[in-house]
Amino acid sequence: MTRTGRTPRYAIGAVLAGAMAVGMSGGAAARDIVIGVIGPLSGPAANSGISMRQAYEVAADQVNKAGGIELGGTKSKIKLIFEDSASRPEVGVSAAQKLLTRDNVDILVGDTIASSVTLALMEVAPSFGKFMMSGQPVSIEIAKKIKSDPKRFANFWKGGFNSDAYAEALFGSAQDLIKKGSIKAEKKTVGFIVEDTDYGKSNVEYTLPLFKKDGWTVSSNETVPLGYADFYPQLSKLRGKEPDVLISIFTSVNSGIALVKQIKEQGLKSTHMAVYYPIRPEFLKGAGASANGLLWTPLYFDPINNQKHKEFSENFKKEAKVEGNGDHAQGYCQMSMLLENIKKAGSIEPAKLSEAFAKTDSQCVIARMVYDTEIHTPKTGADFFPVPIAQIQDGVSFAIWPSTAATAEFKPAK
Structure with missing residues (x-):
């Protein structure tokens, strides 16, 4: 097998090479x-x-x-x-x-x-x-x-x-959990902390209008550099007008680990919904008990259940x-x-x-x-590419929304 490129060789075993090709x-x-x-x-x-x-x-x-x-x-x-x-x-x-x-x-x-x-x-x-x-x-x-x-x-x-699939999952699950009385949204306020990338911004672009259309207001919309890890300034602002729902969006798992730990330290009570970074196995190892109760998407791969x-x-x-x-x-x-x-x-x-x-x-x-x-x-949806919402319960992620994909019920964080 041959590998080419400027990047270092990673020891990942059983990899490929050679090539598949076209007959002439x-x-x-x-x-x-x-x-x-x-x-x-x-x-x-x-x-x-x-x-x-x-x-x-x-x-x-x-x-x-x-x-x-x-x-x-x-x-x-x-x-x-x-x-x-x-x-x-x-x-x-x-x-x-x-x-x-x-x-x-x-x-x-x-x-x-x-x-x-x-x-x-x-x-x-x-x-x-x-x-x-x-x-x-x-x-x-x-x-x-x-x-x-x-x-x-x-x-x-x-x-x-597309990012609108995340938006629909975030809003739809929040709405259902509120109707069931699982979470509260007395002020109907939502806050965002997202990375300054097209990924982060496009998710906000399509999520925010769904909440606004339902009468929600934005308490904060913080954008941070890719790989950012010091969220104390952002969390200090949030404490002044704590949102009912806080949505964080990062591709960097280290950013996610830092944020959930600092939220725990600061005692923020918002319902926290995360996009993407908890998909990484390093997240649970790094965040530990601070991640308990976190809602996140997309749990499309669930080898435990x-x-x-x-x-x-x-x-x-x-x-x-x-x-x-x-x-x-x-x-x-x-x-x-x-x-x-x-x-x-x-x-x-x-x-x-x-x-x-x-x-x-x-x-x-x-x-x-x-x-x-x-x-x-x-295409997305139950018959195509599902975009489930998960919750971390005692160190394990379980799908809780939609009901067709759920492997557990919502559980209030301790």
């Missing part, structure tokens, strides 16, 4: 299909970026071990080249230029985590005439860009759902020598879908790959992947 007419020898992948392998979101890398490698390695994919009568394998974005758009663009020119990749995947990097890459990739998809980025601005210029972005497809998810985690550990987590599950689904669509298309030609993505109906461990073809984005 006239009896020509098969060549590798080279897929360039851009994501944060350093910086505050590196934990998630490295997990995505591991997942992509395992998915491709499985295809390679099976002999590759037959295209045009020849068997070919996949070669992945990884580049670090450090969650910074300018770094991601530089990486894309390297991959598309010097490495001449056939397909570009990026960013695996950061929406801001993805939006920047979307301006670079089309001029090279290559197929491109993103990993986890959810900013709805990506989908808007596709819809605004369908010709330019005809061959760009999202791997993750879901047997299929447990089996995936165990099998992933055998392949990669690391415990399977939610980022691994999503990354594995995305790369498997991409490779399957290459097989169905019988080509790496962008237009043919886009046709295959438009017809996708793929059942993976965490979701049924079906696309909204107008915005090239996976």
Whole structure:
């Protein structure tokens, strides 16, 4: 197996190489299909970026071990080249230029985590005439860009759902919990502490109007730098007008750990709802008892309460020598879908790959992947990609909303 790129080699075991590829007419020898992948392998979101890398490698390695994919009568394998974005758009663009020119990749995947990097890459990739998809980025601005210029972005497809799905889950679950008397909202006030990224801001952009339409007011809306860890100034402001519901949004797990610990120290009584960072296994280890009672989304991977998810985690550990987590599950689904669509298309030609993505109906461990073809984005909902709300109860996350996905009832924090 060959790995290329400026990033260090991570000991993750059983990874891939080689490459899957396209058969050429006239009896020509098969060549590798080279897929360039851009994501944060350093910086505050590196934990998630490295997990995505591991997942992509395992998915491709499985295809390679099976002999590759037959295209045009020849068997070919996949070669992945990884580049670090450090969650910074300018770094991601530089990486894309390297991959598309010097490495001449056939397909570009990026960013695996950061929406801001993805939006920047979307301006670079089309001029090279290559197929491109993103990993986890959810900013709805990506989908808007596709819809605004369908010709330019005809061959760009999202791997993750849109930020409005988070907004609906946050508001819908809060509303239901209030109706049941599980939480109180006497003042109907909501506060936000979010990272200064497209991910953080787009989530607020779509969540806030849902609360306002229902008569809520905003007590505070604090934006902090990516990787921020000193929340005492923000929490001091909140104590003066403590919101009924506080929503925090970070891709950096260290930011999340710091915030929940400092909330506990300050004695803030708001119902705390978190987006994304509790998905990381490091969160519970770092936050400890301070995380008890926290509500968060999306718990789409639950190996404790879901047997299929447990089996995936165990099998992933055998392949990669690391415990399977939610980022691994999503990354594995995305790369498997991409490779399957290459097989169905019988080509790496962008237009043919886009046709295959438009017809996708793929059942993976965490979701049924079906696309909204107008915005090239996976559909969400109970029948497609679920976005459950979880609660941490005595150190374990349980889905509590919607009722169709619940594995436990809401439990007041002690």
